[in-house]
Amino acid sequence: MTKEFKRPDGRKLSELRPIVAKAGVVPNADGSAMFAFGKTIAIAAVYGPRLLHPQHMQDPSTAILRCNYDLLSFSVSDRKKPGPNRRAQEISKVTEWALLPVLDLKEFPNTVIDVQIYIIQADAGTRTAGINAASMALAHAGIPMRDLVCSVAVGKLDKALVADLSKEEEDFEEGEGATDFAVAKVANSDEFTLLQLDGKIEPETVKEVTRLATDVCKEIYEAQKKALKDLVDNEREEKKK
Amino acid sequence: MRNRINEAHEAVENEETSSESAQRMVVVPGELIVSGEDFLPGDGARRNGEKIVATRFGLAEVAGRSVKVLAISGAFVPRRNNVVIGRVKDITFNGWLLDVDSAGTGFLSIEESPRFINKNEMDQFLAIGDVIAAKIWGVESKRMDLTLKGKGLGKLEGGFIFRVIPSRVPRIIGREGSMVGLIKEKTGCNITVGQNGWVWIKGNDIDSEIRARKAVEYIADKVFITGLTDKMEDWFQKN
Numbered sequence: 218m219t220k221e222f223k224r225p226d227g228r229k230l231s232e233l234r235p236i237v238a239k240a241g242v243v244p245n246a247d248g249s250a251m252f253a254f255g256k257t258i259a260i261a262a263v264y265g266p267r268l269l270h271p272q273h274m275q276d277p278s279t280a281i282l283r284c285n286y287d288l289l290s291f292s293v294s295d296r297k298k299p300g301p302n303r304r305a306q307e308i309s310k311v312t313e314w315a316l317l318p319v320l321d322l323k324e325f326p327n328t329v330i331d332v333q334i335y336i337i338q339a340d341a342g343t344r345t346a347g348i349n350a351a352s353m354a355l356a357h358a359g360i361p362m363r364d365l366v367c368s369v370a371v372g373k374l375d376k377a378l379v380a381d382l383s384k385e386e387e388d389f390e391e392g393e394g395a396t397d398f399a400v401a402k403v404a405n406s407d408e409f410t411l412l413q414l415d416g417k418i419e420p421e422t423v424k425e426v427t428r429l430a431t432d433v434c435k436e437i438y439e440a441q442k443k444a445l446k447d448l449v450d451n452e453r454e455e456k457k458k
Numbered sequence: 459m460r461n462r463i464n465e466a467h468e469a470v471e472n473e474e475t476s477s478e479s480a481q482r483m484v485v486v487p488g489e490l491i492v493s494g495e496d497f498l499p500g501d502g503a504r505r506n507g508e509k510i511v512a513t514r515f516g517l518a519e520v521a522g523r524s525v526k527v528l529a530i531s532g533a534f535v536p537r538r539n540n541v542v543i544g545r546v547k548d549i550t551f552n553g554w555l556l557d558v559d560s561a562g563t564g565f566l567s568i569e570e571s572p573r574f575i576n577k578n579e580m581d582q583f584l585a586i587g588d589v590i591a592a593k594i595w596g597v598e599s600k601r602m603d604l605t606l607k608g609k610g611l612g613k614l615e616g617g618f619i620f621r622v623i624p625s626r627v628p629r630i631i632g633r634e635g636s637m638v639g640l641i642k643e644k645t646g647c648n649i650t651v652g653q654n655g656w657v658w659i660k661g662n663d664i665d666s667e668i669r670a671r672k673a674v675e676y677i678a679d680k681v682f683i684t685g686l687t688d689k690m691e692d693w694f695q696k697n
Contacts, residue, residue: 247533265533266561268600277599319487321513325535326599328561356487356515359532359625361502363513364488405488405511445515446484449530452682 222377225385233381233433238444240357248358252350254381256340261350263358266328280322284313284332286347292339308344315348315401315411321361341384342370348401353441365441366410367434368401371426373418378425380433400430404438482517491518491525502527534560534624534654536594536602543652546588549580559654566592566604589614591650617660622678624655629681630674644694645670
């Protein structure tokens with residue numbers, strides 16, 4: 218690990234981009250949240266529990282979770298063709314898997330909980346921002362859950378491990394090349410619900426990745442928690458004036 | 459069992475009487491509420507070793523040994539004894555199916571009709587699109603059974619309905635109906651508030667109906683404020 222390694226935007230190795238988190242951003246949803254890592258902005262809206270159609274998908278023992286990740290056409294500098302594609306399908310599915318372990322859906326048989334995730338501005342780390350927003354939105358929707366989920370991408374630039382890659386860093390080609398390792402973690406325990414690797418990494422280094430992710434997830438958790446609490450606290454403040 | 463949950467909803471209204479120091483703590487899922495072997499986790503709480511942690515987002519309340527989390531957001535989840543407002547969406551051979559804005563469908567049996575009804579002329583009593591206030595007496599996985607037996611229940615004729623966020627309904631009703639009673643008194647309107655967030659208002663003239671609606675929406679917007687009844691008195695003076 219070269220200590221002198223400089224990141225393009227001058228961040229420290231374990232420093233995240235500025236986080237912005239806000240809950241209750243979509244008035245018509247049952248729960249909603251916005252989460253931003255620097256220039257990457259994700260909005261999540263939760264609808265339900267509501268009756269599931271088509272009926273054959275209904276599960277009489279539990280509610281099901283249905284996530285939909287959408288990278289909007291204007292979120293990137295070269296217009297993206299709108300609509301679902303292979304990549305969006307995959308990310309929707311892994312988001313679902315990242316969130317399900319903390320949810321307790323047994324209370325709502327035959328129903329569905331829809332999570333819509335829109336990336337309105339993309340600068341790498343969209344799936345992690347999406348998971349962070351979705352986790353907050355589910356909490357805001359009053360869905361019973363064990364804990365919040367925090368997610369961050371850990372990268373390897375040549376030999377240095379860095380947290381929360383930007384687009385520029387993701388395209389880093391020098392040395393060993395760039396490695397992008399998206400991680401989702403249950404906030405108050407050591408369970409990981411998403412480990413998605415793109416690039417090359419030594420097996421021993423994976424442990425270091427999880428350690429770094431655990432550290433920075435604390436920061437993300439605090440931001441998520443504050444955003445949810447602000448919903449009530451701001452209203453309470455208002456009355457004091 | 460279910461009745462207790464109903465009381466929990468009513469407890470939210472009592473907040474206006476509680477002092478600042480006893481203000482309930484906002485918790486997020488997984489957050490520690492209290493720790494100790496003595497406490498019993500109730501609704502929205504769970505034991506994790508020594509600790510009692512929240513399982514949903516809301517206001518944590520520690521009353522004696524029991525710990526619970528009161529909901530402050532989210533979709534309507536039907537409970538027994540909830541009064542809801544629903545719209546008839548289908549007529550079957552033995553009753554009516556109602557849309558009550560939740561995961562399940564409401565079912566009102568023909569036996570609930572106050573007078574005898576010919577099965578071929580069920581729409582004489584309730585036709586598709588009619589709106590009723592009914593009480594839930596049983597919840598099953600896909601449907602909830604409704605009854606019309608109770609004060610203020612039945613077909614709602616005239617006036618209009620609108621929606622508010624379901625979790626804010628207890629505050630609109632107020633303790634033992636004090637808040638909604640105040641609005642009724644000030645505007646002279648008839649108001650029914652369903653736990654599913656549908657509100658029906660009917661008054662003598664459109665102006666008082668609109669005033670009542672504005673009052674309800676004002677409360678729905680300011681649920682976390684203490685001493686709201688006094689605030690409403692001021693509001694009615696200004697508006």
